[in-house]
Amino acid sequence: MHMPPFRLAQTQRLKLSGDDAAGTGLRAADACCSAPSKAVAPNTKRRARLTELDNHLHCSIIGTCLSTHELRKLVPKFTGLDRRDATDLEIHHSAVELAIDGGAGAKALHKSLDEHYAAAIRRFDQAADDVALLALWDEALKNGDIPPAYWALMTHPYATLYVRQKAFGDLHMLSHLVGAANRADIRRLVALEAENAELKEKIERQQSRLQEIGTQRDATIAALNEQIVQLTALATRQIPADDADLEAQLQRLREKLADADQRIALHTSRREAAEQRVAQEQGAAAALRKSRDQALALLKVAQSECDALEQATLDASDTSGNTDGGRASLASVRGKRIVYVGGRPGSNAALKRLVDAAGGDLVLHDGGVEDRKGLLAAALPGAHIVVFPVDCIDHDSMNTLKRVCERHQIDYHPLRTASVASFVELMARLHPVHLEQLAQGGHAPASAFCLRHG
Known part of the structure; x- marks a missing residue:
């Protein structure tokens, strides 16, 4: 075990005289304290x-x-x-x-x-x-x-x-x-100190660079002013015949000074414009990363829909007659009543044929375009699943649909699009055990809420 940095001071012992220290058996001072x-x-x-x-x-x-x-x-x-x-x-x-x-x-x-x-x-x-x-x-x-x-x-x-x-x-x-x-605070403090040190070094380099530019500019201005003073004093002593030459030289020096000021202003404006472009590029890069993430997520969903639709097509073209097990993509809808609200007429007809061929019952409702909205609440009781595409249904019908499903404790699932692929992908994604439990237990018991009076 390491010794402490130094021995504790024996303040009470130091106050004793030599005789008292000898009588009590205490030393007047420790060896470390009496050493030079x-x-x-x-x-x-x-x-x-x-x-x-x-x-x-x-x-x-x-x-x-x-x-x-x-x-x-x-x-x-x-x-x-x-x-x-x-x-x-x-x-x-x-x-x-x-x-x-x-x-x-x-x-x-x-x-x-x-x-x-x-x-x-x-x-x-x-x-x-x-x-x-x-x-x-x-x-x-x-x-x-x-x-x-x-x-x-x-x-x-x-x-x-x-x-x-x-x-x-x-x-x-x-x-x-x-x-x-404060172990976590210490780690954050160390990271902040490192970042602060880097920023300080960067600021010091920038300040030194700006100081050098300012020093050079001041030296140039001082040299040009000195030349102007010398030429002005020389012009006053020379004969009138040289006044025109001195005036021209003085004008050239003034033009050089103005040109130097313009170059400094130009470099300053370029630096500020570059900083603005860097900020804009950083914002654009963040927007591109966000757009890329959204595109990747959409691509993943579309890929899963394509895989499900391809599997359904292969299952539909299978002539071996094997429909048990997990072979058929839509085998999970057999014996179930599915209510489909919204969508397009062409895709809805195809969905009707697919579900009927798989042994299920698909009830279609357009959400109020041609069918009465009052029939929507009447079609939901007894359904195992309610499905609606979010791109082909109005907000009023969607809100009514969610409210009635919650009252009757019926599972509802939104689809990304009204395409056949989105429906097939949803049916393949839903766990067959979950659908079987719904089929065995039937739909949930009737809600105590009245559809008309609440």
């Missing part, structure tokens, strides 16, 4: 350096107060690690080694921390003793603003061993609580 240390003593007039802190504190300070993105920009400058290929653990380990070894790397880390948390350092500088320092630390724990407070406390002049130990212990236990309760 490079840490800065408390109550000095300056803050402690990162390299002056206890070596065991560097890991918590680096891991808490500096993000991985910041370390990837800083650590490779002082080590042989690759900025992109190195793992987060290698970057963190190298940063801790830089802090322990001191030198330029430790100074750069200390400077980065001071720049990030300057406001917290100023706030903690108001503490006049270790009690006030701990009060500020407890307030930061309650507010959740831990990284700035942790760095400001660890380097504060009044940060004693006990103060640093308490802050380290609070942070250590908080890491346990966070790791146990």
Whole structure:
């Protein structure tokens, strides 16, 4: 088992005198505390350096107060690690080694921390003793603003061993609580930090590019203005015979300046137009993906309908007389009463012949085009299945059909189209056991609702 970062401070024992310590059998201080240390003593007039802190504190300070993105920009400058290929653990380990070894790397880390948390350092500088320092630390724990407070406390002049130990212990236990309760949040945070780092790098590259373009433009304008001033001063000193040449040269320089401004404006407009085209192409690609998914779904349905119709055709052309088992595609409708509402006259007649040939009873109703709508409710009782194509039926008839089927507890199935293939595919898809159960038990018992009075 690994030892803790440092031993707990024996604050009560340190207050005993030498005689009292000898009488009680307690040491005045532990060996680790009495050993020479490079840490800065408390109550000095300056803050402690990162390299002056206890070596065991560097890991918590680096891991808490500096993000991985910041370390990837800083650590490779002082080590042989690759900025992109190195793992987060290698970057963190190298940063801790830089802090322990001191030198330029430790100074750069200390400077980065001071720049990030300057406001917290100023706030903690108001503490006049270790009690006030701990009060500020407890307030930061309650507010959740831990990284700035942790760095400001660890380097504060009044940060004693006990103060640093308490802050380290609070942070250590908080890491346990966070790791146990928020594993999913940590994974999302890591992904968001990676995405944020990529976006920051992209923004930095764009800003640097724009800054270079702006610098070049400013330099060009400054050079042209300087030439204009020189030529203007030269023109005032030359004889009047050269005024026309100087004026022409001055005009050419002004035209060059205007042309440079136009090119910059042109490139800016092209960039904006390209960004707009990218956004439009992304929207078009999303629409195409959606259309493709719909087409694939429709193709799958059409393929199943074609397969069912082909199987029905093969079964109809089978002259062997074998109609039992699963051979016949429409064998499941034998002895069943099926009500078909809507559709087209030609396909309805073909469906009537197919169902009759399979031994079933198909009752046709056009939904109110020529047949009376009042006959629709009367035709449903006693039916095993109700079928209607959604493309060849009016909304009023479809709503009436669904309402009556629900009252009488009759299964109803919408068809994609009024084609023979859609009907055959539905009959093949419906489980024969389900239809047999409906046939054996008959239709559901009559509903208690009245069709006229509700």
